[in-house]
Amino acid sequence: MKKLVTLAMASILVFVLAACTATNETSSEKTGTGKGKEEKILHLKNNTEPTSFDPPIGFDAVSWDPLNNIMEGLTRLSKNHEPEAAMAEKWEVSEDGKTYTFHIRDSAKWSNGDDVTANDFVYAWKRMLDPDTGSSAAFLGYFIEGGEAFNTGKGKADDVQIKAVDTKTFEATLISPQEYFLSVIANPAFFPINEKVAKENPKWFAEADSFVGNGPFKLAEWAHDDHILMEKNDTYWDEKNVKLDKVHWAIIDDTNTQSQMFQKGDLDASDVPADLSEKLFKEGKVLVEDQAGEYFYRFNVNKEPFQNVNIRKAFAMAVDQKQLVDFVTKRQEKPAYGFVSYGFKDPSGKDFRETNGDLIKTDAEQAKALLKKGMEEEGYKELPQVTLTYSTDDIHKKIAEALQQMFKKNLDVDVKLANMEANAFATEQKALKFQLSRSSFLADYADPINFLENFQKGHSMNRTGWSNAKYDQLIKEAKNEANEEKRFEKMYEAEKILFNEMPIIPIHFYNHVQLQNENVSSIVRHPVGYMELKWADKK
Structure with missing residues (x-):
């Protein structure tokens, strides 16, 4: 299997991946470090308040950029987007490719001075898989023997095949060889948790003064809904290569405000407002x-009315993805006519997206015919009222308004719009409270299966109520298939089933689109993963 290193320009300003609102808290920037040296303070933005800095709960684009820089797992993605040694200085893989033995650095410390131990990983990973935790990232741990059974209530925590061989040696056994396992565990969901701290204070992650991390930076301030301040972590094992003294994240959900702050020098990076993008x-x-x-x-x-597949297809075919990227978002995104992004190569070297082709097209006439057919099937003389819900954000609003116009023009259907604060929106969407709602997906690891597994029955990321037994079986078989050609064939077939039943409307593929201060260097934005500030610098 080939790892994703370069992706064809997908499209869009990172769906929400991080963003913040800078306050006037810049007075310390010129105060120096006490050694006559000016502090290096990077000013970034996070679009909304992070959901949580509890690793298995903060599994979303508004949490994991900051979280990725105040904590660290066994591996970390390098500047070249490949997994490299982090908390683990080395590891061995068994001959059958299923058992990994990680050796944790003697210098791996928590920000309170405690040693990072193998037990911290055992505690954290089992907690992620514990159904009582309710982590939407738990499915990532299904690669581990016993992980799925424990998470779905069919097994016990003791059956999960991870263990501390000794204080600094951690072992994990997988259900089958997974070449991308080292990339998967760089995900924030697999970060360790200081067991002693967590048991003394179950809400250790909720405030800066109680937070204990192990990453390049430590959490110094968290003024909720306003800003986050991180400081260089002097207990971090690779502290000598961390160049920034502080990172200030302002919480701002409006791209025009971000751009204005960037122009004034109050932000070092900003999203690109659609009105100025050209x-x-x-x-x-x-x-x-x-x-x-x-x-x-x-x-x-x-x-109703989306229990009917023809009505779903009608709404999907009424959408013009190219118009949305050309005239609404204006960020050089690629319109999406499938779900798996460009950039994933099959064993023959062909791109997954190009091979499986366009699985949906814009066709107003066919959309009208399908809507009529679906209404006849359901006995509707009048279509039930449809409400489209999105989380509060200026880009989400513009796309929602454009879709509203397309549904009116191409289907003669009046769709109501509703918006909601991001965290409340996520909770309601997971509870299947919406008829039609915006969403986004950023790959957790570099393989097409990560996109497709989201729509299995009962999967925490499904959020559509849709299921298909054949689809689920293909995903299960693909995850256990050692032959790469056969594995890709199963994934190609699964994606076609998904679009034949149309529980989603694709809009566009993502890319990182930013304005960035020319004096800032070495911020790494991974194609699959998160923002890395470990190597960032500012003149």
């Missing part, structure tokens, strides 16, 4: 980097 792209001022993921909409197949 001008900024022409001037060569926009930084565009690869990213694997997709902006899309979810139907709830348990709510």
Whole structure:
């Protein structure tokens, strides 16, 4: 299997991946470090308040960029996007490719001075898989022997095949060889947790003064809904290679505000407002980097009228993805006509997306015919009221309004719009409270199966109510298939089933689109993964 290193320019300003609102807290920037040296303070933004800094709960794009820089797992993605040694200085893999033995650094410390131990990983990983934790990231641990059974209530914690061989040696046994396992465990969901701290204070992650991390930076301030301040962590094992003294994340959900702050020098990076994008792209001022993921909409197949597949297809075919990226988002995204992003190669070297082709098309006439057919099947003389819900954000609003116009023009259907604060929106969507709602997916590891596993029955990321037994079987078989050609064939077939039943409307593929201070260097935005500030610098 080939790892994703370069992705064809997918598209869009990282769906929400991080962003913040800078306050006036810049007075310390010129105060120096006490050694006559000016502090290096990077000013970033996070679009909304992070959901949580509890690793298995903060499994979303508004949490994991900051979280990734105050904690660290056994591996970390390198500047070249490959997994490299982090908390683990080395590891061995058994001859059958299923058992990994990790050796944790003697110098691996928590920010309170405690040693990072193998038990901290055992505690954290089992807690992620514990059904009582309710982590939407738990499915990532299904690679581990006994992980799925424990998470689904069919097994016990003791049956999960991870253990501390000794204080600094951690062992994990997988259900089958997984070449991308070392990338998977770089994900924040697999970060360790200081067991002693967590048992003394179950809400250790909720405030800066109680937070204990092990990453390049430590959490110094968290003024909720306003800003986050991180400081260089002097207990970090590779502290000598961390160049920044502080990182200030302002919490701002409006791209125009971000851009204005960037122009004034209050932010070192900003999203690109749609109204200015054409001008900024022409001037060569926009930084565009690869990213694997997709902006899309979810139907709830348990709510009328979207229990009907033809009605779902009608709404999907009424959407013009190219118009959305050309005239609404304006960030050089690629329109999406499938779910798996560009950039994943099959064993023959062909791109998954190009091979499986366009699985949906814009066709107003066919959309009208399918809507009529679906209404006849359901006995509707009048279509039930449809409400499209999105989380509060200026880009989400513009896309929702454009979709509303397309549904009116191409289907003669009046769709209501509703918006909701991001955290409340996520809770309601997971509970299947919406009819039609915006969504996004950013790849957790570099393989097409990560996209497709999201729509298995009961999967925490499904959020559509849709299921298909054949689809589920293909995903299960693909995860256990050692022959790469056969594995890709199963994934190609599964994606076609997904689009034949249409529980989603694809909009566009993501990319990282940013304005960035020319004095800032070495911020790494992984195509699959998160923002890395470990190597970042500022003149």
